[in-house]
Amino acid sequence: MNRNQYLIIFLAFGVFGLITMEMGVIGVLPQVTQKFHISSSQAGSLVSIFAFIVALSGPFLTLFASGINRKAILLTAIVVFAISNMVYAFTTKFEVMLAFRIIPAIIHPVFLSIAIVTAAQLVPAEKSSKAVNRVFAGLSAGFAFGVPLTSYFAEKISLEAAFLFGAVVSFITFIGLLVWLPSMPVKNKMSFGNQLRILRKPRLWIANIAVVFIHAAMFAVYSYFAEYLGQITDMNGSWISIMLFAFGVTMIFGNFLFGGFLQKNMTKTVILFPLLYTAIYVFINYLGSYLFPMAVIVFIWGATHSGGIVVGQALLMAEAEEAPEFGNSLFVSFSNVGIAFGTLIGGWFISHLGLHQLIWGGIMFAMFAFLSIIALTTFSKPAHTRSSIDNQF
Numbered sequence: 001m002n003r004n005q006y007l008i009i010f011l012a013f014g015v016f017g018l019i020t021m022e023m024g025v026i027g028v029l030p031q032v033t034q035k036f037h038i039s040s041s042q043a044g045s046l047v048s049i050f051a052f053i054v055a056l057s058g059p060f061l062t063l064f065a066s067g068i069n070r071k072a073i074l075l076t077a078i079v080v081f082a083i084s085n086m087v088y089a090f091t092t093k094f095e096v097m098l099a100f101r102i103i104p105a106i107i108h109p110v111f112l113s114i115a116i117v118t119a120a121q122l123v124p125a126e127k128s129s130k131a132v133n134r135v136f137a138g139l140s141a142g143f144a145f146g147v148p149l150t151s152y153f154a155e156k157i158s159l160e161a162a163f164l165f166g167a168v169v170s171f172i173t174f175i176g177l178l179v180w181l182p183s184m185p186v187k188n189k190m191s192f193g194n195q196l197r198i199l200r201k202p203r204l205w206i207a208n209i210a211v212v213f214i215h216a217a218m219f220a221v222y223s224y225f226a227e228y229l230g231q232i233t234d235m236n237g238s239w240i241s242i243m244l245f246a247f248g249v250t251m252i253f254g255n256f257l258f259g260g261f262l263q264k265n266m267t268k269t270v271i272l273f274p275l276l277y278t279a280i281y282v283f284i285n286y287l288g289s290y291l292f293p294m295a296v297i298v299f300i301w302g303a304t305h306s307g308g309i310v311v312g313q314a315l316l317m318a319e320a321e322e323a324p325e326f327g328n329s330l331f332v333s334f335s336n337v338g339i340a341f342g343t344l345i346g347g348w349f350i351s352h353l354g355l356h357q358l359i360w361g362g363i364m365f366a367m368f369a370f371l372s373i374i375a376l377t378t379f380s381k382p383a384h385t386r387s388s389i390d391n392q393f
Contacts (some may be wrong), residue, residue, distance in 0.1 A: 003180060004122040008131055011115045012138030014078060018111060018170035019142025020150060021081055021104065022050055022322055025088075025165060025227050027151030027244050030237075031159045036094040040227060041347040047223050047349075049098060051340030056107030057335035062326060065110050066305045069116055070184040074177055074201055077111035080104050082170035089163035109336075113328035120185065133173035136313075140255040140306045144248025148241050155237040183285065198327065204319040204377045208268075208334045211312040213369035215338025219278055220346040221284070221362040223339075224355070235292045239382045243295065247302035254303030258310045266314065267377060267392050274370040276304055278363050285359040309335070313375075338365075 025032065029043045036043075065073050080103060087100040120128035146169070186232050194315045198204055221228070229235045229243055233252035261269040279299050287293040320327025342365060349361045 002315050005182050006170055007122055007177075008100065008119050008256065010173060011074075011119050013169070014074070014140070014173040014338065015112065015115055015135055015138035017078075017081060017107060017166060018147055018288030019139050019174055020146030020169055021085055021166045022108065023047075023143065024147050024162070024253070026223055027147045028154040028159060028162055028242070029224075029226055030230065031154045031162075032097075034215040035159055036097075038094060040224070042094075042352050044223060044343055044347045046098065046101055047219075048340040048343040050101045050108075051336040051338075051343065053102050053105035053220075054336035055333045055340060058113075058329045058336070059326065061110050062113050062329035068085050070114050071177070071181050071255050074118070075109060075174060077104075077107045078170050078174040078177065080107055083168045084175065085163050085167035085170060086364045105287045109332035112332050112386070113326075119266035133213075133256070134246050136310065136328060137252060137255055140248070140251040143247075143251045143302070143306070144245065148248055151244050152241040157240035175298065175345045189336065196319050200347070201319060203376060203379055204316075204330075204380060206372060207316045207319045208330065210369060210372040210376055211316055211331060211334045212338040213365050213372055214274065214308050214312045215335045216342030217274065217338075217362050218342065218367050219357055220329060220338045220342035220349075220365055221229055221281065223343040223346055224307065224350065224358060227350075228288065228355060229294070230360065231289060234289075235291070243298050246295075247298050247305070250299045250302035253307035254306035257303060261307075261360075262310065262314050266318075270311050270315055270373050271370070271377065273304075273307060274373065276367040277308070278366040278370075279386060280304060281359050281362045281386035285356075288356070288359070315373075362390070373385050 025046050029040065032038075032046065033040060033043045084100045084104040089098055091097050091100075098178065116132055122133045125273075146166070148164060150162045153165055158365065169222070212287055225247070226240050227241050228312075230237075233269040235243065239247055258269065258273075283297055284294070287297065312335055313328075316331045316334070317327050319332060342361070345361050349358045353360075
């Protein structure tokens with residue numbers, strides 16, 4: 001294994017730590033509500049506020065950072081992630097925890113977009129898609145191992161230990177990148193104007209809307225995964241940790257599965273994705289109170305969940321090839337708009353209609369995603385702008 005392969009592993013590990021910090025809180029929401037004596041919807045704001053800040057800051061900060069040495073940006077971001085996790089572990093005030101969800105969220109999209117582009121540049125052009133896929137595997141691994149391990153540590157040791165786990169992951173990533181990653185000054189900086197020019201494309205905005213609805217459909221329900229399994233399926237904490245682990249492991253499988261589907265036929269994959277998610281939610285709605293059927297559904301749900309991330313990124317990047325870093329920041333930004341919006345609407349369904357009706361919020365967003373994708377497929381694209389992955393779209 002050469003140096004660049006090690007670097008890609010550390011970049012993937014950094015993304016793993018990022019997802020562990022961002023989404024690990026989902027698996028410990030019951031403990032957070034108990035520690036701070038707050039409601040489920042208030043605890044859910046730890047997810048939504050993070051996502052909203054990512055959405056607001058992402059494109060602007062990525063543009064600002066486009067001329068800064070990439071190693072310096074990546075290392076700074078990792079330090080911020082580590083400190084934030086330590087604050088989560090030791091604070092006794094919910095307001096402080098909420099504030100330190102905002103700080104790392106500001107730098108989150110810059111880290112993720114630069115990590116993706118850096119991985120692609122560390123290998124020959126023909127292998128760049130595989131390198132990017134490995135970084136995304138770190139994202140799926142965050143769901144597979146980071147989220148359930150956070151939940152497990154909170155259940156078996158303490159909430160403090162759960163968050164310190166995230167800090168340790170960030171520290172290991174910092175050491176790896178510090179030692180292995182060379183200085184990466186930006187040699188050919190693309191002007192702000194050239195990067196912003198992609199915003200003139202109508203198809204880009206339709207793709208942005210589709211990304212929002214895809215992620216809203218996914219996270220309207222997933223953000224309350226632990227509570228749903230605890231109250232509706234009547235699982236205990238250990239079972240919930242196992243289900244979070246199963247969900248995440250199948251996400252890794254789904255990451256490569258949907259990547260293959262996209263390579264074979266992008267149009268069919270993106271059109272069928274929201275319909276598949278709707279079908280899964282229908283099964284959850286009618287079988288969610290039964291332990292064994294729900295356990296089986298979790299495996300399928302996890303594989304499909306990672307498909308949403310891969311589908312959304314491919315959908316948007318097909319329209320932003322001219323400015324890949326800025327395009328990736330748009331994906332991070334608009335996907336987090338979807339995460340935040342979905343989490344908020346999911347919380348509203350719980351507060352006003354009850355936890356069991358949460359599923360209908362996910363179905364609603366899946367239908368909106370389907371309609372936006374249909375709109376995109378019917379909106380003509382100039383032949384000279386088509387990409388290889390987009391040859392059918």
